[in-house]
């Protein structure tokens with residue numbers, strides 16, 4: 001049996017690609033970058049209503065389709081390919097995974113239902129892993145600084161990983177406009193993905209799950225796997241861009257793609273993209289079958305896929321020559337997405353050393 | 364596990380229940396396995412298969428390997444990896460019947476008589492001539508780098524039947540009986556010290572008409588089937604994660620760490636290689652599924668290129684981790700092995716390192732494969748090729 005996505009997932013891909021071509025094209029992407037909000041609420045709602053994108057990780061009894069990680073991977077791949085500005089990684093990758101991993105069914109139900117109908121959500125913590133979050137919950141109020149929160153300003157459902165009275169890390173919820181909470185949008189390297197700093201000064205919080213550190217780390221692993229699928233989508237797109245240009249640009253009386261130096265560079269990009277795709281979909285398939293596999297799989301996948309995307313995005317600029325270095329051309333948007341994604345959930349080297357430890361290679 | 368995979372595993376286990384390992388010889392057991400359609404499961408019934416999806420093959424192979432059945436993939440590397448799919452795709456009923464079963468049992472070892480001194484990457488330029496005679500053909504020429512020719516019963520032979528046609532069009536594909544008069548196999552020693560491959564001289568060798576595979580003049584199309592399967596086959600078998608070359612690398616790393624010779628920098632490098640090898644392994648599984656479904660995707664050439672580009676650095680780094688042990692070698696005595704373990708795994712990193720230097724040459728060089736990927740898969744414009752439509756006889760060759 002193949003680990004690659006099945007026919008249903010591929011059908012969803014076709015619909016989604018058409019949808020994004022129509023509603024989230026290049027012009028709209030550029031317009032979005034100049035707005036305060038990181039996404040287009042109309043597009044977000046239509047994607048939730050018409051394609052059910054917001055409910056793909058929600059159980060069926062709450063109105064979702066619980067499609068599984070492989071299918072979600074296809075969606076992330078397409079969003080990465082189109083460079084869509086949307087809080088999907090924060091809402092589905094992080095927040096939904098966190099709620100599903102940490103909360104009991106009753107606590108989770110209203111939040112998952114809200115997400116399914118289009119509520120934007122995110123998870124805030126301070127530290128490398130949520131389980132090590134330096135945010136403090138003293139009594140019923142959270143204090144501290146979460147320096148880099150994905151879509152922190154757009155989030156309507158704000159989840160927080162905080163250390164409870166100096167003990168274990170719990171999952172809490174705060175109201176985004178609560179007194180004592182300050183959200184500051186940041187200038188991000190990747191302008192297609194927004195981040196905020198959130199200051200908590202004794203912000204009242206509701207406890208959702210106590211002793212949730214391990215579950216939240218698991219959620220981060222799931223988010224990292226889905227991010228990897230997004231990275232594959234972007235890498236696949238820059239390969240297409242490079243190939244299209246190499247076919248049409250003429251120098252020395254020949255298309256530049258007929259020169260081996262250019263052709264072989266494209267071939268190396270293809271190899272990186274397909275290898276990354278194999279790793280990612282195998283990992284999602286494995287984590288679907290056994291959630292405990294997510295830690296090792298995400299550690300294994302991250303380094304390779306992150307580095308491959310950066311290499312492909314840079315090669316695309318090189319193949320385009322001067323025009324590839326312009327603000328006007330989209331090549332830099334992909335490069336910045338790639339470079340930022342590489343740094344988002346821990347470095348490639350850190351992921352490799354973690355994989356070595358999990359595999360027992362380092363002992 | 365899908366239902367089809369479960370059924371495949373069950374069928375293999377049921378077969379082993381009736382034909383346990385031990386009482387019969389390995390060859391007899393493989394014969395029975397072939398007759399039961401559990402040899403190459405996507406082949407037709409009667410030809411060693413059951414017409415199943417090719418994706419079920421690994422599950423079946425695993426059952427047999429786990430039961431302790433010997434693995435023939437290195438001993439009959441050309442037979443299983445290339446001859447079988449080519450004969451199944453292009454052979455007559457009679458040719459399938461004659462060749463597939465003994466090929467699978469290991470009774471017949473195969474070799475591939477493609478490359479020549481003047482035709483390597485540019486295989487279609489080959490000069491070995493086949494001339495029509497009563498009832499068949501007379502073949503003369505020289506082949507080179509012929510792996511396992513010294514133990515082969517049969518050879519896959521590509522020869523020129525019409526020199527006046529452009530190079531791709533005048534070729535015919537034959538199945539050569541290596542015991543024919545006029546076939547002379549001479550060992551060719553490689554840099555590891557041994558002679559896995561050979562030179563094969565063909566001097567007026569008679570080949571009967573029923574040994575033509577496919578159409579007369581249609582040899583290139585048949586050869587493409589062989590080459591496509593060769594790439595997947597050289598891409599590596601769907602072995603377990605972490606086995607093979609990277610398994611050796613990890614073992615060497617552990618020794619180096621125990622000796623205090625490897626820190627986080629080495630660990631990071633090992634994990635880079637490990638992840639790349641794993642990605643190559645998975646891509647080759649995809650390639651195998653695609654190819655056997657009859658829709659060869661880009662994965663075959665990708666997998667072959669990657670195996671080469673990953674295997675050599677893995678052994679290269681293993682050598683570094685060996686420290687001063689890398690200064691020594693086990694034995695350069697010339698031998699003629701009866702297997703070709705192209706991916707290493709001999710247990711001796713120094714030998715495997717040297718052998719891995721061939722990976723980016725055999726079965727298509729990495730340069731040529733990049734061009735194949737660029738042009739056939741990505742659709743990039745071809746380089747100028749003045750030789751393409753010229754009659755072979757007037758081509759410039761070395």
Ligand SMILES: Cc1cc2nc3c(=O)[nH]c(=O)nc-3n(C[C@H](O)[C@H](O)[C@H](O)COP(=O)(O)OP(=O)(O)OC[C@H]3O[C@@H](n4cnc5c(N)ncnc54)[C@H](O)[C@@H]3O)c2cc1C
Pocket residue numbers: 474475476477478480482483484485507508509510511560721724725726727728729730731734
């Ligand atoms: C261990 C081993 C086992 C083998 N077993 C067999 C076998 O069983 N049967 C068989 O038929 N053959 C076999 N081969 C032969 C193998 O397929 C050829 O060696 C290979 O195709 C390369 O051909 P060549 O050696 O003539 O090198 P050449 O084609 O002369 O290549 C020399 C160099 O030029 C480069 N080059 C050539 N053309 C181009 C181009 N267009 N663009 C860029 N670079 C180019 C190549 O990449 C290479 O670096 C074996 C080879 C080895 C090493």
